[in-house]
Amino acid sequence: MDMSVFDLFKIGIGPSSSHTVGPMVAARRFLLEAGSVDNATGVEAHLFGSLALTGVGHGTDKAVILGLLGETPQDTDPDSADDKVDEVRLDGRIRLLGGREVPFVLGFHKSESLPEHPNGMRFALTRADGSIFEKTYYSIGGGFIRAAGEAQAEAAAGGAPIPFPFDTMDQLLALGRDSGLRIPDMLRANEEARMSREQLDAGLDRIWHVMNDCISHGLVTPGQLPGGLNVKRRAADLWKQAQCATASDRANQLPHDALHHVTLYAMAVNEENAAGGRVVTAPTNGAAGIIPAVLRYYAEDCNPSNPVAGLRDFLLTASAIGMLCKRNASISGAEVGCQGEVGVACAMAAAGLVAALGGTNAQIENAAEIGIEHHLGMTCDPIGGLVQIPCIERNGMGAIKAITAASLSLKGDGTHFVSLDNVIETMRQTGADMQVKYKETSLGGLATIHVISVNQPAC
Secondary structure (H helix, E strand, O other): OOHHHHHHHEEEEEOOOOHHHHHHHHHHHHHHHHHHOEEEEEEEEEHHHHHHHHHHHHHHHHHHHHHHHOOOOOOOOOHHHHHHHHHHHHHHHEEEEEEEEEEEEEEEEOOOOOOOOOEEEEEEEEOOOEEEEEEEEEEEEEOOEEEEOOOOOOHOOOOOOOOOOOOHHHHHHHHHHHHHHHHHHHHHHHHHOOHHHHHHHHHHHHHHHHHHHHHHOOOOOOOOOOOOOOOOOOOOHHHHHHHHHOOOHHHHHOHHHHHHHHHHHHHHHHHHHHHEEEEEEEOOOOOOOOHHHHHHHHHHHHHOOOHHHHHHHHHHHHHHHHHHHHHOOOOOHHHOOOOOHHHHHHHHHHHHHHHHHHOOHHHHHHHHHHHHHOOOOOOOOOHHOOOOOOOOHHHHHHHHHHHHHHHHHHHHOOOOOHHHHHHHHHHHHHHHHHOHHHHHOOOOOOOOHHHHHOOOOOO
């Protein structure tokens, strides 16, 4: 497997890993590959397919500008990003990474897709001598990008060999049987072939801290989300209600009210994401709330004896599931629909929770399989091209499903009928069969409801 836990969990900004994080990375990489821009006379960026259809709602235009300015997703200040972008839009000129200011053109090609992936973008830099440096990139989900014609594994070429290589869950389970190790221990060994134990643990801890900070900020930030739908942020108000409940209110709580907090954790993250705040792709931004919500549930409600070790095992195990889904299917909503985003995040969270609670490898696989199986066929149909409806609530539901999947697997011995590998392949086939209008284009499904309500009078 040619991926790291830190490939699956990237710190960036909202609202989308494939439409915001990926294009920002691609724009910056384009300038680095172009070399000196001292004699540049202009730069153009052209978006195709899903990037064009939902790019404005997903912040792709903003991300491309930031990338050309030299910004990176992990270091961008969300509070100052809009001012930088507005200046470029107002002037029609951009100060490229390297310092030269040139005219800037951004094109949206909604009726045209590039051949290798629905999320295609093409950049062109003109020079004073009349030459043009042009390159095409694809944002393939979760903030991953690749240039046209570039093999997915190329980015990892030359990396250190790992002790437990795997491309399927069956292979990983076999490695576990042969070595006597649990999945998080094997993933740790693979990561420590690339970095020290101290670096790994520090990185995992930082991922959790950013996730937890995102939850905490979302739980105290009311207001309205940007984009024009006038969607009200609900997590903060609902959290305040829960915290201010009287003794009488608590006495009348129903048993399932205990999971209400988990839902709010997930919604808080995705409201932050929708507002362009700092989040961790897990494995995408559209599904970024599920893993943090279940992690916080583990830390606060499961009474772990060693929460730090458990949180690290959770993230390592979750990354293994994400790697398998990305390699053998997709984590891109534009490619396979939301089953590849919320469905995969649910499976990752379920597997991670089982590992943190001491489950066996078979139970970990069972939990992941349940998580994906019950999201098969889920479409990606954001209203208005915004990562808000149904995305925010969908994360809350995905977190609850992950906990349920973990509970079911922990109460069994890991034996089950359908393997995780089979479910991942089914997800891939289902995505291939799904109509394009249901794959992050906002041309079908729930995405059409808002259009109808605005443009057609009620009878």
